[in-house]
Amino acid sequence: MALLDVAGGTGRFGGVTALSDLSFTVDEGSICGLIGPNGAGKTTLFNVVSRVYDAQEGAVGFDGTDLLSRPAHAISGLGIGRTFQNLALWPGMTVLQNVMVGAHHRSRIGALRAAVRWGTRREEAELTATAWDALDELSLTDVAFHPAAGLPFGTLKRVELARALVARPRLLLLDEPATGLTQTEVGELGALLVALAERHSLTLLLVEHHMGMVMGVSNKVVVLDFGAKIAEGSPAEVQNDPAVVEAYLGAPQ
């Protein structure tokens, strides 16, 4: 069954059509790779799904909910988490605090109750424990009390992953998670993602330039070029698609 359903999504920014009539679905429990040359519209699609950008036309459905009618801050509560290509962490907060914010929509205590400490101790303890588990899962507990500023890029990428996990998403959008990793680490990350998806019953939509990893972990691959879908199918199908070869390597003379 399709968990994410993008139907005719079109996004224009000024004169640029970043997405044109894009349609594809992501099945629940699957791992879907989203690839394409730079500027193909992959991150734009993420931004449309997480409601940072508006789509001018089309519809985006998530488990039957019309996403385009929801504000950006409601997306996390619906069960969609995301990580960012260039990180969207809070440098002054510790790694632990960064991850705790991920559970924002699952916690309830507002300013009035917090002011008189009504139930805050318990909620904080719960949030800390949840965040700690996620850090533990991603081997980040050593840096838990370190401010996010000053840590290596690869570590911060994992912090973002931990932050996304504590929100308990059903669909996780990963924007180039392997950036800044060595070849060995990329292989480990691929295995980790598959394991995480299994353990947390996640559906993954993965933007990545490391073809080996995308082809290795994905059940399905969608290829974009200039905002339009040029191919879709199993990794093997896509790899042999002439349109994909052309988009990446240019047409044969």
Next chain:
Amino acid sequence: MWFNTGGWRGKKRVVQAGSRQHRQRQIIGWALFALVVVLIPFLIADTYSPTIFGNRYTVGLGNLSQAVGLMVAILGLNIATGYSGQLSLGHSFFVGSGAYLTAVLVNDFHWSYVATLGVVVPGLFLFGVLFGIPALRIQGLYLGLLTFAVAAVFPSIIRLEEVSERTGGSNGLLIESDLKPPTWAPLDKVTEWLHAIPGVGSRVPDGLTGRQEEAVYKYFLLVIVALVCFWLVRNILAGRVGRAMVAIRDNPLGAAANGVNLAAYKTLSFGISAAVGGVAGTMLAMHSGFVGPDEFGFSMAILLIVGLIVGGAGTLHGAVAGGLAIQFVPHWSSQTQTLPGTDVALEGPYGTAILGGLLIVIIFALPGGAAHGFRKIKSRLMPVAPRPPGG
């Protein structure tokens, strides 16, 4: 372990957060703080006036009480600007509104000072929320400009003919209620006890005059109100709400993607900021028994921003340091009558120049404000290792 356990720092005993030693250390710290807060009003009840390099400076209890009010004002500003990152140059508007609301309620409706907080806090909260709505659309310098205009307009609003009967217009308002210490308060006795303390005891006057008693009593009232404000704000900012505000300040995109409602939290931060600012206004009215329109003009708005930055934006200690700084630095600058150490008389507005010079020095010497420097020194001398949950 990620923290530095080697080198000369390693020789200091690293104490684990929440351990017995850590708690003991905290208790000792708070006890010292309480001791200073309780002793100081008696020590400076007779205004302390040292002569340094040929200039006579004063440290009076009145100055200190005023500083306590300003600390709360900066605390409020800190919520919107320091924590949530919404540049507000109009905080004096809230402080002024709180002060005038208190003055009118005490004068015309014969409320007690403390009771007026019941109107000031919710009233100013709503005010702040309204104020926060334009802040949803504009940011940074433009927001600063807009809020600055609001600050500049406050004195004119007070002078409007329609309201001047109540507000006193340009003349300001003397507030009728006197805050007299209750008869059970043994302020006179306390001075006797304090004489017994070696060293400082000799500075405590023999018995207090009626006015001194009143000043000491007011000081303690203001300190209690301030402590309550700091406690409440600390609680709000220490948890989920505080993290959401900082998240909005440092990366709004990330905040929204993690479920933080930007609009709601921005308006909330303005609301709380204004409510705390209103309390500061009530405190300043309590302190001086007088409100005038020009006290709460844009010069106060700027001074509060200065206090926020010098003390340390985004920290609670910073509000304390900032309040002291904007009260005492201008005061002492204007008392510097001769070039220190010489007989050369300073003429003209030297006070302002000295203040400006000091600010430049402070900003270079302590980037991040006094609170940041304080924190650095503390973590060096008394390192505390954070405790993992369940560990």
